[in-house]
Amino acid sequence: MTGKMAKSRWLAAAMLALAGGMGMSGAAMAQSADLAAALSSGAVGEQADGYMGVVTSVSAPVRKEVESINIKRRQAYTDLAGKRGVTVQDAAAATACQTLTRLKAGQAYRIGGGAWQKKGSSAIALPAYCASGG
Amino acid sequence: MKRMTIMTAGLAGLALGGCIQVKSPDKPIEINLNVKVQQEVVVKLQRDAQDLIQNNPELFPQ
Numbered sequence: 001m002t003g004k005m006a007k008s009r010w011l012a013a014a015m016l017a018l019a020g021g022m023g024m025s026g027a028a029m030a031q032s033a034d035l036a037a038a039l040s041s042g043a044v045g046e047q048a049d050g051y052m053g054v055v056t057s058v059s060a061p062v063r064k065e066v067e068s069i070n071i072k073r074r075q076a077y078t079d080l081a082g083k084r085g086v087t088v089q090d091a092a093a094a095t096a097c098q099t100l101t102r103l104k105a106g107q108a109y110r111i112g113g114g115a116w117q118k119k120g121s122s123a124i125a126l127p128a129y130c131a132s133g134g
Numbered sequence: 135m136k137r138m139t140i141m142t143a144g145l146a147g148l149a150l151g152g153c154i155q156v157k158s159p160d161k162p163i164e165i166n167l168n169v170k171v172q173q174e175v176v177v178k179l180q181r182d183a184q185d186l187i188q189n190n191p192e193l194f195p196q
Contacts, residue, residue: 032195036195039195039196069192069193072190072193076186076190076193080182080183084175090179091179091183094179094182095179095183097183098183098184099187099194102194104196
């Protein structure tokens with residue numbers, strides 16, 4: 001009897017956790033859709049320092065998501081830097097070479113302390129240190 | 135005999151004069167390998183960066 005009770009309680013807890021997880025991912029999905037829209041419209045963009053930036057005014061949730069992504073990126077760059085014995089800035093800049101290369105037309109980017117630009121139909125001029133990476 | 139000695143000495147002097155003298159430089163010779171190392175780091179990092187982006191798509195939305 002107690003065994004059955006424990007089992008059903010465990011099941012309920014698992015269901016609750018599952019529902020919670022689904023709810024969470026649902027909210028995250030919705031935010032990501034807003035972020036994706038902001039990205040493709042050029043309201044937020046990629047910077048050569050390896051982080052995302054806000055170009056024009058965006059909604060609070062989108063801004064929050066950009067900040068959250070940047071915090072996680074910093075962690076990832078720190079891990080990579082430790083693994084390769086380079087500075088966090090170098091790891092971030094090397095990754096930026098890739099994110100800048102992946103940009104699609106209409107998306108925004110900023111190199112160095114320059115102004116935000118929108119990618120046109122041609123490839124953008126990457127920072128010199130990106131060249132040998134391929 | 136004396137004449138021979140003088141001639142030999144003269145020849146030796148000539149030979150010495152024709153020697154190429156190699157002087158060690160005052161400053162130590164430096165070979166800069168930093169450029170190659172830096173390049174390797176960048177190339178390696180680029181591969182790491184690609185992996186990072188692929189493994190964490192939520193951090194790099196497009």
